[in-house]
Amino acid sequence: MSLNPVTPAFIADLEAALPESAIRETAPHYLEEPRGRWHGQAGVVVAPQDTAQVAAVIRAAAAARVPVVPYGGGTGLVGGQLAPDGPAPVVLSLERMRAVRAIHPRENLMLVEAGAILSDVHDAAAEAGLLFPLSIAAKGSARIGGLLATNAGGVNVLRYGNARELCLGLEAVLPDGQIWHGLKRLRKDNTGYDLKDLLIGAEGTLGVITAATLRLVPRPAGEGTALMVVESPAAALDLLSLARDHMGEGVSAFELIHRAGLDFLAETLPDIRQPFAEAPEWFVLVDIGLARGLDPATALETLFAEGLEAGLVSDGMIAQSEAQRHDFWELREQIPEANRLIGALNSHDISLPLEAIPDFIARAPEHIGRLGPFRINCFGHLGDGNLHYNVFPAQGQRREDHLGARDAIQRCVHDLVHEMGGSVSAEHGIGRLKVGDLERYGDPAKLSAMRAIKSALDPLGIMNPGAVLRAV
Amino acid sequence: MSLNPVTPAFIADLEAALPESAIRETAPHYLEEPRGRWHGQAGVVVAPQDTAQVAAVIRAAAAARVPVVPYGGGTGLVGGQLAPDGPAPVVLSLERMRAVRAIHPRENLMLVEAGAILSDVHDAAAEAGLLFPLSIAAKGSARIGGLLATNAGGVNVLRYGNARELCLGLEAVLPDGQIWHGLKRLRKDNTGYDLKDLLIGAEGTLGVITAATLRLVPRPAGEGTALMVVESPAAALDLLSLARDHMGEGVSAFELIHRAGLDFLAETLPDIRQPFAEAPEWFVLVDIGLARGLDPATALETLFAEGLEAGLVSDGMIAQSEAQRHDFWELREQIPEANRLIGALNSHDISLPLEAIPDFIARAPEHIGRLGPFRINCFGHLGDGNLHYNVFPAQGQRREDHLGARDAIQRCVHDLVHEMGGSVSAEHGIGRLKVGDLERYGDPAKLSAMRAIKSALDPLGIMNPGAVLRAV
Structure with missing residues (x-):
């Protein structure tokens, strides 16, 4: 079933069916994605004002067998928001429906x-x-x-x-x-x-x-944030268990950060305040939100004391003000930007069974090391088993000189993740970047069910063709 | 695409593919359901020992186009676990796979x-x-x-x-x-x-x-349970908001109970201890589980005091021991049994937007009253907007004399629920009981998507035909 590109006649049909304001200029951002891997195409960009107009666009596209690429904020990291090849699609932006x-x-x-x-x-x-x-x-x-x-x-x-x-x-x-x-x-x-x-x-x-x-x-009645230096990723997991024993659902976030994150921040964003006099190898950001009657600072102090007693933590600091909480979070949230400035070869968005994480973190560098002297920045949402495992050229080397190693690095990381029962897309999705990974690592029964569902609900194949599943 | 009944030849095929122990006696419980509406049929009952054997059964059924009815504990309340008509199916019991x-x-x-x-x-x-x-x-x-x-x-x-x-x-x-x-x-x-x-x-x-x-x-570090007399269902909702403001996720259950529940218990299960000297019209069971550092009894006392101050509650009791917690829960959990003994004409498992519940509870008796002098027992999981809205013959009347009113009562309740943005199956499912309701109240686009998915994943229509969707 082949699809057709947007044609002037098709645009004329859309113009007849929609108010003039729905047809947009094809601004550059509709054709770009944050990591710069692909450039998209657009036969036309439409931004409907209501659901009935969205339906009109889809009906027109179905009638003409024209592909439709839905477009949100354009922040997706796997290329799901643009069509780099195939017939020029309708880019369907929801930007005007924001009530x-x-x-x-x-x-x-x-x-x-x-x-x-x-x-x-x-x-x-x-x-x-x-x-x-x-x-x-x-x-x-x-x-x-x-x-x-x-x-x-x-x-x-x-x-x-x-x-x-x-x-x-x-x-x-x-x-x-x-x-x-x-x-x-x-x-x-x-x-x-x-x-x-x-x-x-x-x-x-x-x-x-x-x-x-x-x-x-x-909103939790009281919130608090701490940074705690942990002996190892395994100690971080034990600290998480301890925190949940104490506070149940009160643990809102539990982020693991490696020294590389601090180094990258120092290198690229020197204005970000470094929290430690001497950067530790591993630390966690613990964020809690508690019910009335509990003091977050006291709860974090107790957690730290028990973690110290158990040999899990060796140093730490508890935010003493909202400004300091903000600083701690800023540190965490600027790491992706530091990574971008350093220039990652690959950003792996992976998840693993919690118990497998220390072993993965121990084994992966050796596997990658066989491919060359790359730098690694591993951080992520430890409580969810979700690591952002990013690989960079060795210090002083240029990203451009190592782009050829990308596929091998990704294969190496994903093979290990798969072998250990993990997922090669924890939170970013498949998009166009990981269609091959899904075919390689996905369960065959699930894949065939997915293809059957796609054919059943979208028999013409107009909806975002080439994302998630290879276009047929 | 017509299906075939289980035949001796098909059973012989199964016997060849499976160990002898997998073929079971067709015991009566495989053909019954708790509310006694239907009697099922079974061409054969099989109980595989592992997943490979389940797959062998399904492959055999697919090859012979024989229907398969999966069977768990047999406790479903909408008839999803048996086939009252159509070709005699394989009843596929998972009872031996319980590791x-x-x-x-x-x-x-x-x-x-x-x-x-x-x-x-x-x-x-x-x-x-x-x-x-x-x-x-x-x-x-x-x-x-x-x-x-x-x-x-x-x-x-x-x-x-x-x-x-x-x-x-x-x-x-x-x-x-x-x-x-x-x-x-x-x-x-x-x-x-x-x-x-x-x-x-x-x-x-x-x-x-x-x-x-x-x-x-x-497990929460400390748990507590209270009964609180509320002025109205609207007051119960305000009390729930207050409880969640205090305790966040610490509120584990919030059950609304009407006096009818106590009356029915007194009538049918007189050994159950009645908690109130004088039965209130509405009360709630509040169950909480808190993190370390908080005392559940104190939290419930504070909630009660603030509820009293706000005019939401007028009386209450906080369980002083695990035995008393158990008694409070026993009271709640025996209401369905009391209903069964009284003999409901219809048990409606409905949900509503939380804000619509007081209005529904006020309006529904008038609608039902137009059909006759029926008794109502309304109770349920208020925190989820889920009511069990059960209708009985007037006191002294026999259930058998009013079975003809069942469909009209159900239609009346479900019409009102649907009109108010609710669901006609909150937690029990569609099974065979509510296939018509789903067709009547379901969204047409969703229904057509459901039918497309069913055809795509089960093109032969062997899996539990007639449940959820009408068999085609």
Whole structure:
């Protein structure tokens, strides 16, 4: 079943079906992605104002067999948001659908359109005295539709879950142009197959999310943050167990950071305050949010004292003010930017069974070392078993001289992850970057079920062809 | 595509493919369901010992186009576990696959086979010092496979989620006989479509779950339970908000109970201790589990005092011992048994947006009253918006004389629920009981997507035909 490119006649059809304002200039950002691996194409960029217009675009594309690439904030890291090859598609941007349709504080939920920017959703929740706990570094640009389509993760998954767990219902346009009205305000609804979770994580290949019911949570009464120097990744895991024994769900984030992160920050962003006089090999950022009646500083002090007693931690500091909490988080959140400035050859977004992490961290450098003298910066969301395992040229070497090693490095890391029961895409998704990885490491029964579902829901193959599954 | 009944030749094929022990007597319980609405048929009952044998059964059934009805603990309340009509099927019981394959306490998870009984899973988690928080009244018989296939709910969903949220991975046999090896030990894994959540809640119509990775949680350091008399369902909702403001995730269960529940218990189970000298119209059972450093009794006293101050509660009692906690819970958990003894005409398992609940509770009796002088017992998991709304003949009247009113009562309740944005199946599923309701109230776009998925994954239609979707 071959697809057709956007033609002037097709654009004329769209112009007839949509208000003039829906057709956009093809600005460069629609064709770029943050890591600069691909350049996209666009036959036309449309930005509908409402769900009916989205449906009209999809129906027109289905009638003409023209591919559609849904576009959110453009922050995806696996190339799911652009079409580098194939017939020139419709780029369907949700940027004009960014309304918060309703907030129900007593129900702890809000109804929001797919184009809403994450930080605006944070603000709207805060105004209602509540918290929308999904948070990622790109929160100022990422849009809800894309966050759901990729099942985004971030720093608070340990406590509150992925985007998936924070979504109670969806409105979406399916590949045949039908609108699914699934914006329920329900916690329990066992009426048929879970279409919501099928669309979440499908990266726009099974339909376009146009709005969502998002779960909000009460703000913890008191919050606190600490940095603690740990003896090893294994000690960090034991410290996490200890923290959860003490505080249950009160542990909001538990981030593992290697000295390389501090070195890279010192090298590229010298204005970021270095917290330690002497940089430790491993440390963790622990963030907690507790119920009334508990003092976060005391809880962190107790955790540190018990960790010290057990030989897990050797040094640490507890934030004494909101400004200091912010500094600690800034340190963590600027590491990806430092990585970008240094210039990673590969950024591996992997997850492992928690117990396997120390072993992986011990073994991987040796495997990579066989390919050359590369530098590694390993950090991540330890509580979720999610590491960002980034590989760089040796100090003083140029990234450009080592691009040829990329595939071998990725293969080496992913082979080891797979062998140890892990995932080669923890939170970023498959996009176009990891289609081959999914074919190599994915379960054959699951892959054949995925292909059957894709054919069933999108028999023409117009929705984001080439993302997740190879275009047929 | 018509299906064939089990024949002697088909049984001979199974006997050749499986060890003798796999073929079972067709005991009566395989053909019954708790509410006695239907009687099932079985061409043969098989109970495989491992996943490979399950796959052999499915392949044989696919080759002969014989229907397969997966059978767990037989406790489902919507008839999903039996085939009252159509060609005589294979009843595929998971009862011999009940091993706990592994427990990883540091990872807070266990790998367990589908035939494991829920209370055995509770015990295994407790032995590891952890909690598997899914709990329903039928925990002594219900099996993990069925609990997942129906996305079971229960009393702790408020805090810990449905069966869906407690499952990290699945092993399953798909309708073509392929085994999906998806028993990951990962918190984050964005590699392709969410097949796990598609099988969860599909009630055996898209495949047979054979094993699962279950999420465990740390046991709260201290637990407490209280009964509090509330002025109204609206006051109960305000009290819930207050409790969550105080304790965040510490609120484990929040059950609304009407005086009718106490009356029914007094009438049918007089040994159950009545907690109040004078039965109140509405009261709630509040169950909390707190982190170290907080005293549950103090927290409940504070909640009560603030509720009293705000005019939400007027009386209450806080359990002073584990025995009293048990008594409070026993009271709640015996209400379904009292209902059974009184003899409900209809048991409606509904959910509503939280804010709509007081209005629904106010309006529904008037609607039902137009059909006759029926009695109502309304109770449920208020924190999840899930009510069990049960309708009985007037006192002194015989159930048998009013069975003709059943459909009209159900239609009346479900119409109102649907009009108010609710669900006609909150936690029990569709099974065979609510296929018509799903067609009437379901979103057309979702229904057509469901039918497309069913045809794609089970083109022969052998998997539990007639459940969820009408057999074609």
